[in-house]
Amino acid sequence: MLRSKLKEALICLKNLRVTLPYPAQPAPPAEGFRGRLEVDINKCIGCGACANACPPRLISVIDLDTRRTIEFVLGKCTYCARCAEVCPEEAINMSKEFELATEDKKDLNITVELIMVKCDRCGTAFTTQRIVNKLMAKVPDEIEIEPAALDWLKFCPNCRKLREAQKISEAGT
């Protein structure tokens, strides 16, 4: 009995206080820590891949008139970084920031607004200007794009289908 108590006392005395003086002194997280997410609004093209992957479904993509709004409701974030993983533009980054207490959790929200392109045929806004720009930039300079193909880019998916169908039926008659 006494021997055990002495051994236990020794362990306590050897280690003394281990509590860190946080928050008086900062306690930086480990390398690779996933903290508050940051969105580079200049890089975001509005594809919505992050919204599809997000497990707590906190990212919404809303199209209104000619604006696409991507909203991140960070109060729901579980810091899994799936959005950062799937983003094709590397626009999302998990920072090391973890001190996120706030009086209004809306303070944490991030909103990205992007201009949309209207369909040349029916007038519906169907994708963002940045996605179209990206597609254009992907075509190598030496390839000359036919005007018909350029038109194609300016049509919404539904009108593309309609036009194809029309072509086929015209060819048939």
Add this chain to the structure above:
Amino acid sequence: MLSEHEVAKRLRDAFPEAVVSTKIPVPGIIYITINTSFISSACRYLFEQGARFVTSVATDRIAQSNRVEVSHIFSFDEDRLTVVAKGQASTSNLSIDSISPVIPGANWAERECHDMVGIDFIGHPDPRRLALADDWPEGIYPLRRDFPYNYKPPVAPENAVPLKTPQPPASVLPIGPFYPVLEEPAYFRVFVEGEEITGCDYRGFYNHRGIEKLADSVLTYQQVPFIAERICGICGFIHSSCYCQAIEQASGIEIPPRAGYIRTILLELERTQSHLLWLGIAGHIIGFETVLMQAWRIREPLMWLCELITGNRKTYGMNLIGGVRRDITSEQYPKILEVIGKIEDQVKELINAIVDDTTLHLRLRNVGVLPPQIAREFCSVGPTARGSGIAIDSRVNHPYAAYSQVPPMVISKPEGDAWARTLVRLEETLESVGLIRQALEQMPAGDIMVEVKEIPPWREGISYVEAPRGEAMHYVLTGPDNRPYRWRVRAPSYANLQAIPIMLKGNSIADAPIIIGSIDPCFSCTERLEVFDVKTNKIKVYTRQELREISVKR
């Protein structure tokens, strides 16, 4: 060793008309469709042959074939064999014979099947409501496919579960519904005669959140691992691993060997920190705060190590179907070895100090004894079973991840008391450190993730993971909409809690907290309260509404 075909043959010999069909999608698992009138005798036969009951899954297949499927899952541990006995009930008569009279451990599983899918178990000894809230209306079954995930049914407070009352002269000592020692909601109605405990009734599931429903109606395959990880705040990684393994098995995905090793390392890191956490809490329960302080001091660097490897101290977010998301880099190896080496030394030092401590012996020896026979009947798992001499461990019985290359030593003690369970955990902590070291050494180079293409629908998968608290089991049935059609989770405490009334019986009130604590239970929130009137001996249970009215009046 018993083979898949041998089990089917034996069942056919014993009951020539019982077996309708068999299916062996992967080695080690056989699904046997049983003629429904034989389900109880077939399950009794399996149990008598030495199979351990794991859990039951009820699946609504009304849309496809107008029936509800009940799968009783059994494990022949030594033979590394899982047997699924499937019964079916058509919608015209949604009932099936209960197996609980023969297998006491099936009690909760069958009650949950009734609560969630609405199938009656004929002859069930205690068909009270288990998992649904007290004010949930009768006849509405949340895991039916036609029940929308966001539907809120009208409250029906009259459905409160009738709680058991003891035979006089015993009286009730309520522990809970907020269980102060673990700061978690669980309600043990302990029946006492003087100081001695004579029985117990349990009401839990206060925090049932319906995540299985979310998974089969809202989330996608690759989103579920993250909610699975949140089933438990201490051993969440085992649940995401278990879910991913079940899907991988169902869809025939082979994960890269390195991913299996990384899962193994993280699972063992989790076991180490969880056992140290438990040791601290056990010390705290019996008022021995030195153990709490020192165990948790030793544990903390492990949490920092996990943050370094995974990006978070808990809920690692590492698992996806097909592998893991982050590699363990070679720069991290020395750091890992350094931390676990330190943990090993310090745990040894602590064990050396406390194993001969008579304070602990007085509080833990011969307390909460679980005889091996009872442990088997109630299908106990993990350190609770191993503390009663039942040497089962899913890492050995159903090897997964890299455990066939890094096999653990199964530690068991015959005494069956709280002290035996303590020693099992302490020795396992050291064993885990050895496993991590071995896995790090053997880990092959290579990919950590395979690309997952389409997951075919209507395939079943059953996977086990040995959590710190015992075996966790996940069952999945893949669906056509990029999400599971059915996902069933059986956490280890589900099995272990059912044996608590037996463990409490005959002990004194003062030992109740540590007996409950000794299975390392994991429960979750409540909104009800019971008042025992000493003058009239009447029990009044307040509903949430009544409580709100009282508080508003004040």
